[in-house]
Amino acid sequence: MNFRAKLSAAWQRHDSLLCVGLDPDLKRFPAHLKGRPDAVLAFCKGIVDATADLACAFKPQIAYFAAARAEDQLQDLIAYIHEKHPSVPVVLDAKRGDIGATAQQYAREAFERYNADALTVNPYMGFDSVEPYLAFSDRGLIVLCRTSNPGGSDLQNLTVEGGRKLYQHVAELVAGKWNVHGQNALVVGATFPQELADVRAIVGDLPLLVPGIGAQGGDVEATVKAGRSAAGTGLMISSSRAILYAGSGEDFADAARQVALATRDEVNLYRA
Numbered sequence: 001m002n003f004r005a006k007l008s009a010a011w012q013r014h015d016s017l018l019c020v021g022l023d024p025d026l027k028r029f030p031a032h033l034k035g036r037p038d039a040v041l042a043f044c045k046g047i048v049d050a051t052a053d054l055a056c057a058f059k060p061q062i063a064y065f066a067a068a069r070a071e072d073q074l075q076d077l078i079a080y081i082h083e084k085h086p087s088v089p090v091v092l093d094a095k096r097g098d099i100g101a102t103a104q105q106y107a108r109e110a111f112e113r114y115n116a117d118a119l120t121v122n123p124y125m126g127f128d129s130v131e132p133y134l135a136f137s138d139r140g141l142i143v144l145c146r147t148s149n150p151g152g153s154d155l156q157n158l159t160v161e162g163g164r165k166l167y168q169h170v171a172e173l174v175a176g177k178w179n180v181h182g183q184n185a186l187v188v189g190a191t192f193p194q195e196l197a198d199v200r201a202i203v204g205d206l207p208l209l210v211p212g213i214g215a216q217g218g219d220v221e222a223t224v225k226a227g228r229s230a231a232g233t234g235l236m237i238s239s240s241r242a243i244l245y246a247g248s249g250e251d252f253a254d255a256a257r258q259v260a261l262a263t264r265d266e267v268n269l270y271r272a
């Protein structure tokens with residue numbers, strides 16, 4: 001099953017547009033896990049098992065694993081998700097972007113080494129820098145469009161030809177000419193609901209990965225109303241820290257589940 005089909009099945013099966021972000025920060029781990037050589041994997045498995053039935057996707061952020069010298073644990077985690085929770089697609093958040101020859105290696109890293117269902121990439125270097133990923137036509141390519149951080153406006157809001165904003169141009173390209181095999185999606189932050197609505201109007205029912213609720217303060221109602229597709233789906237609304245660190249004791253996974261459940265249900269209030 002390709003990424004788009006797997007995501008659609010997860011939206012239905014789990015009645016959820018919630019993407020659970022996996023940003024394991026050793027400094028914030030519960031005391032009983034600190035010092036364990038497999039702490040990153042143990043923590044993430046706890047979160048994954050507690051939230052899988054509430055999620056339409058998991059999104060590990062590679063920087064947290066690499067900084068902790070835990071790439072092998074990331075590989076084991078993704079294999080674990082595929083084995084225990086095969087209905088939930090894995091989006092590797094690495095925001096890759098480089099010349100074609102190097103992009104080929106990044107594509108192999110994401111889709112062969114880590115076996116991710118989808119990867120985030122940066123479009124700044126143009127089509128030849130994203131083309132190598134398209135060869136993995138059963139995997140998703142999620143392209144940065146209007147990011148959730150305040151500085152995203154510095155470049156993404158610049159006016160380009162035709163009087164459009166750069167992020168609108170990216171949305172058109174990624175949903176159109178660049179969507180050679182129908183595997184593309186976009187990143188649009190929850191912190192900019194008006195831009196999210198603009199992007200949705202440009203791209204039809206293309207899937208959107210939407211970080212920025214939870215710790216970054218994005219408004220859930222505004223996000224869902226601006227970003228939902230005509231079918232009331234189309235979104236992977238991502239939350240990491242607010243779920244991961246809801247608790248700080250041995251019951252961290254239960255605390256994470258409670259926040260994930262409340263977030264999934266709040267999102268669902270506004271889908272219709």
Ligand SMILES: O=c1ccn([C@@H]2O[C@H](COP(=O)(O)O)[C@@H](O)[C@H]2O)c(=O)[nH]1
Nearest residue numbers: 061147148189211214215216239240241
């Ligand atoms: O525009 C973007 C693109 C990616 N991110 C990533 O999403 C999570 C957000 O974490 P929270 O704890 O829910 O704030 C993190 O991995 C970012 O690298 C983003 O925030 N904005």
